[in-house]
Amino acid sequence: MTAKNNADPEDSPLGVLDDAASVDTAGIGILGGTAQVRVTLPAEEDDDLADDGVVDGEVGIDLIVDDVTLPAAPKPVLDAPRLDDVIDAVVVEEPVVADSVPEEPVPEEPVPAAEPAADLVAEEEAAARFLAKAGADRAEVPAAKPARAPQAPVQKETTMPEADDKPVASAHARPAPRTDVTLTAKRLGELGESARESADLLTSDRLLDPHRVAKPEPEGGWSHLLYTLSGRRLNIGDGRRARERKELTARIAAPLAGGARFVPVLSRKGGVGKTTVTALLGMALADAREDRVIAVDANPDRGTLADRVQRAQHGKSVRDLVRIRDDVRGFHDISAIVARDATRLDVLASDADPRVAEAFSDDDYRDVADVAAHYYSLVLTDTGTGIVHSVMSATLDLADQIVIVSGLSVDEARLASETLTWLESNGYAQQARDAIVVLNQSTPGTPLVRLGELQAHFASRARSVVRVPYDPQIAAGGTIVFANLLPETRKAARELAALLVEGLRAKAA
Template identity: 40%
Template sequence: MHSLSAGTINPGESTAELEYQELLERVGRPVRGDYRIAVLSLKGGVGKTTTAVGLGSTFASLRGDRVIAVDANPDLGTLGQRIPRQTESTVRDLLADPAIHRYSDVRAHTSQAPSRLEVLASERDPAAAEAFSEDEYRGVMAILQRYYNIILTDCGTGLSHSAMRGVLDLADALILVSSPALDGARSAGATLDWLAGHGFGHLIARSVVVLSSARPGSSSIDTDQLAQHFLTRCRAVQPIVFDDHLAEGADIDLELLNRRTRRGFVELAAIIADDFGGTGLRRHPPFLAD
């Protein structure tokens, strides 16, 4: 109408455009200090690492501050394989570096995606990776919190390895990734029960469940009913639809996602950002820029 009328009639932005603009405003909410997000699941193959990279890339591409994802998987995590690799450095190399004084010193140990998301990879040696401890994880966080506003941790599928207690103790929010299937939902429910029984019940109300579709086609499970089940315990539920690009298992490029998948990650980022005024503001020291 605007074009046909040579600009004399301006119907304004559509409802969809206004809704998307509101999402972007939510995603862009400021963080003072650092905000830590743990991404976990008991069941493998449900899109946990994909969710960590997709969410981190969305934050990094839509915000002006620094965002990093850390691989805390003790079993040869694949986080570092989902973006272009710029260094062979790992979490342990960062800890062993005696000269971390500014952002550029940390950046030498990370790889950066086109979205601006940085990734700190895990050890590739199974013996060394298994030994990654809670104290070492805390040491990594003590470094990263000085230079990054949003820190995502891609956890292993187990809950009993040493670093997990540090991950959960330092987390401001949890993302629990599940498939929209009965076995995935049961695993997610078991994770919540474990948190409640091991001193982390306070994180359940700060949890967001992601229903990640790893296969094309609609699920036979009533996802609305599944979402309502989780909403009785968690803060929010966000679906991420199947995407051919994500299913490739290669580098994740936001530009190659279909529209629904990319919108799902923006909605997830907005849900997480709604909590940026919570514990992250009160507990951590202010962000130190170079």
């Protein structure tokens, strides 16, 4: 502030600003009192102020107050301006010193309101002490100290509260720092075993809403009739027989974990239906399951298993598979040798020439079994008559489940029971206890033996007993068409297949 900025005293109602004492001192006359404010301005390319000890970027202010009359009343007089009102009008630009700025300004505690007169006196005394100290600091700074680089000025303005208001804190509180939430991702290997699910758990029963899934067309006489008469609007579900058939299919189609399973079908007497039971079991399995099933005719003396199924007349046999076992590169090599019926059962026939069949040995069967295990889940074996021929040793060594066939006569039942005894005595006791005994009725009419007594005997020695009723198509000795069998025959074959799968699954558990 310089003398050239002074105004005419008659034009200013607040006071007179004139030169006094020195170049950096001005006097302000206020209502009979005089207040002198000494302001030292930063030098701007002017060397005249260097002799006065003024350092660039610093401001010194001296305040001299004398004979200032303050109102004694509790409430300030609004007609006359106060000294602090005049000081508020003076804006001083002061550069910010980085060393003097605190890193974390702490908000001041709000001061309770006091009497108006005491507040004004305390504020004026504090301002006077601050300005006097600033002038003393200016005088102690040596003139030879190099000037700091000028920084961006920060405008300071002191606002005094009115008499009726509470004092306002001079520093504003900085908002609390934001606490960020750290997101972490786990890799698949870091999850616990209990928290991981395999794909087979995503079943339709779990994922689909049963209320939004349309029911399939019901099966059964009355259920389907009601569904048709109601215009396909009333669906009470399947009938009892349809439900039983679907439940049996689900038991047969249950998955089998692991590799191929070998199931030999044994009999110590010819003519009891061993080949027929092998064909029925294979058809029931292949008709309900999605994996591959094969039946191998390992009868050394001209078996008839291939004659019981619909097959291609290519003349291939088990001997051909033994020859190409080292050249098999895929399933197409196997499909050129086996025969397949309507249920998708593959059948590997035995040799038609008995003289060649005699050469089919234990090692040959193991070679066939090794190839079949690569492409099939279930391998059924139609063994020859008796249990001591050349192929029986390999058949029993590879067996996972054994099926024993008995006719409905006294001697046939006794031979079947002796087969279990032979197995128990020759190291196959566990296979004998887990075996399934099939009572096959090959003649019409009521059997002469008591079926109840026969079933009770074998139930005490084996795991399960199944009875296959007489069927004219089977008794004729021709090709078996599974869909044309009597319902009771198909049900017995499917029950045998379900028991076999359940036994294999129980061993794998």
